[in-house]
Amino acid sequence: MTRAADVYYRTRRSSELSKHPAEVFAEAEEHPVTVTRRDGESLVLISQREADRRAKLLEFATQLITVATDEHGTLAERMSKVFPWMLALSVTDRSTCAREILDAARASFATEQPHLAIAELTAWKETATAIAAGLHSADLEWIDDEQLVERP
Structure with missing residues (x-):
């Protein structure tokens, strides 16, 4: 069975990396590139940004496992620990936040798209x-959609 993220990986031979490094590096900035080698195991070339996203997702997974293994309190209470x-949110918002973060995490793990969970967590934070x-508590003044604003 292929993983959902496999469609985003491109495969290049190590000779292509040697002959056309700029092209392969540019491709790796957009998505992971598997570099195959005759004399060894294939390697995956990814951007630092992608590596950081994956590390954040693993850290987030660790935090969710901590929440899941705690047996005391509601989901929102466990996540607030x-x-x-989250304690700055109302009780109702904490509950909504907990559910939405978990849903986003499940989607991230299932699709191997770290940005889904990280964006949801960041938005709530x-x-x-x-x-x-x-x-x-600030009074907001909304600009009417039909009111045009002059360009600077």
């Missing part, structure tokens, strides 16, 4: 940070 910034800073 691991992610204390930024929301909690804004609430903690008092920005939730």
Whole structure:
């Protein structure tokens, strides 16, 4: 069975990397590139950005395992222990946050797309940070969709 992410991997021979490094490197900035070798195991070339995303996803998975193995409290309470910034949210929002983060994590793990979980986690954390800073009580003035704003 092939993994969902296999379609995003491109395969290049090591000789192609030797002859056309700029082309292969540019490709690796967009998606992982498997470099096959006759004399050894294939290697995967990825960008630092992609490696960092994968490391963040593994760290996040560790945190979720900690939440899953805790037997005390609701999901939102257990997640608030691991992610204390959630305490800035209302009880209702904590529950919503916990469910949405878990759903995004499941989607990330199933599709091998780290950005889904990381973006959801970041969005909720930024929301909690804004609430903690008092920005939730600010009066907002929304610009009407039909009102054109002059370009600078």
